[in-house]
Amino acid sequence: MKLVHAADLHLDSALHGLTRYESAPADEIRGATRRAFGNLVGLCLEERAGLLVISGDLFDGDWRDVSTGLFFAKELNKLCQAGVRVAWIRGNHDAVSQIRKSVRLPEPVIELSHEQAETRVLDELGVAVHGRSFARRDVTEDLAATYPERVSGALNVGLLHTALEGRTGHDRYAPTRVETLVNRGYEYWALGHVHQREVVHREPYLVFPGNLQGRHARELGEKGATLVTYEGDRISAVEHRCLDVVRWAELSVPLATAHNLDDVLSAAKLELERAAEGAQERLLAFRVKLSGPTRLDAQLRASRDQLREELCSLSYGVSAGAWLEKLVIATEPLEQGAALGDDALAEIDRALAELVAESGAEGLTELLGDLSRKLPAEVLELVPELRGPSGAGAEELAVDVRSLLRERLAAGHGA
Numbered sequence: 001m002k003l004v005h006a007a008d009l010h011l012d013s014a015l016h017g018l019t020r021y022e023s024a025p026a027d028e029i030r031g032a033t034r035r036a037f038g039n040l041v042g043l044c045l046e047e048r049a050g051l052l053v054i055s056g057d058l059f060d061g062d063w064r065d066v067s068t069g070l071f072f073a074k075e076l077n078k079l080c081q082a083g084v085r086v087a088w089i090r091g092n093h094d095a096v097s098q099i100r101k102s103v104r105l106p107e108p109v110i111e112l113s114h115e116q117a118e119t120r121v122l123d124e125l126g127v128a129v130h131g132r133s134f135a136r137r138d139v140t141e142d143l144a145a146t147y148p149e150r151v152s153g154a155l156n157v158g159l160l161h162t163a164l165e166g167r168t169g170h171d172r173y174a175p176t177r178v179e180t181l182v183n184r185g186y187e188y189w190a191l192g193h194v195h196q197r198e199v200v201h202r203e204p205y206l207v208f209p210g211n212l213q214g215r216h217a218r219e220l221g222e223k224g225a226t227l228v229t230y231e232g233d234r235i236s237a238v239e240h241r242c243l244d245v246v247r248w249a250e251l252s253v254p255l256a257t258a259h260n261l262d263d264v265l266s267a268a269k270l271e272l273e274r275a276a277e278g279a280q281e282r283l284l285a286f287r288v289k290l291s292g293p294t295r296l297d298a299q300l301r302a303s304r305d306q307l308r309e310e311l312c313s314l315s316y317g318v319s320a321g322a323w324l325e326k327l328v329i330a331t332e333p334l335e336q337g338a339a340l341g342d343d344a345l346a347e348i349d350r351a352l353a354e355l356v357a358e359s360g361a362e363g364l365t366e367l368l369g370d371l372s373r374k375l376p377a378e379v380l381e382l383v384p385e386l387r388g389p390s391g392a393g394a395e396e397l398a399v400d401v402r403s404l405l406r407e408r409l410a411a412g413h414g415a
């Protein structure tokens with residue numbers, strides 16, 4: 001027998017970073033979470049799973065309109081008509097206090113209580129489902145410590161929305177210890193809240209399936225759900241299944257051996273081809289990160305807009321479904337400060353470094369604007385980018401300016 005475990009669907013959540021491009025497929029981007037949920041329903045039907053469990057954050061927050069709930073109900077009806085049971089809990093994003101709208105769900109769908117942990121025994125499947133929904137967003141107590149005892153003779157599945165003892169980038173909602181879950185005696189813990197897939201423990205299984213669809217550039221790689229095969233109270237297989245429709249990727253391009261911009265583009269194209277192959281015809285949202293010491297550091301920063309356009313053009317030749325989300329220039333000069341022997345040049349370098357480290361984005365924008373108005377004409381001639389900088393964030397721009405000043409003023413000093 002089989003069950004499917006999913007979490008963090010965030011239905012109708014926006015995907016950030018692509019819609020600013022006029023030629024980006026906006027409709028496909030906006031509908032990504034719904035299409036991924038449709039893939040989840042398809043997986044349940046294809047595998048003839050008897051049960052789908054969803055471990056919180058099914059919704060991203062209160063619905064903009066009731067269509068979100070109606071879509072969910074429509075998809076659940078497909079499962080119920082095929083005899084697939086559904087059990088779910090609410091997490092921090094869709095806690096009872098967060099979602100004000102509602103629709104009537106099919107009767108076989110089980111929403112576990114937010115008032116106390118409870119057990120539902122599905123005799124026809126040989127499964128006992130334990131869980132508790134979030135009543136409010138900021139649940140800080142250990143909910144797992146209150147979960148019911150194991151049901152003998154059944155596969156015991158615990159649904160819990162938690163960061164366990166803490167996971168990077170995730171709030172510590174419903175914190176608990178691995179030992180607490182293991183000692184409960186359940187065969188499988190269906191966890192949610194952490195968006196990166198992780199098998200925390202085996203025998204018993206403690207599994208974060210990750211979110212169903214990556215929503216921004218920090219949610220990289222394959223996304224989907226977990227398929228569990230069992231017989232009686234014994235689990236024979238736990239498998240990840242990809243269900244996302246938009247794949248996010250960061251292409252790391254070290255430039256230690258690059259001699260010119262053509263070398264940079266060639267290296268980026270190679271990484272993009274690999275990522276496109278891995279995406280398997282999904283829409284690929286990619287970020288290019290140029291890194292490492294290189295003699296091209298200042299040239300890359302001066303040519304940022306041109307380079308971005310070249311990368312966009314390059315992507316069209318690799319895949320019609322590849323879209324540049326961002327260009328990150330994280331390179332550094334081959335010789336940090338070696339050319340800055342003059343005290344005045346060293347002082348400029350120090351001042352700009354402090355500007356980057358200490359000023360907020362608003363302060364940087366104002367200071368850089370003042371800089372472009374007050375610098376001598378000969379400096380603006382050496383660094384024309386200061387006349388009207390655009391397209392980069394203030395902190396990123398300050399780093400660019402620092403690199404350009406260092407290179408060009410040092411070159412002028414040595415002339």
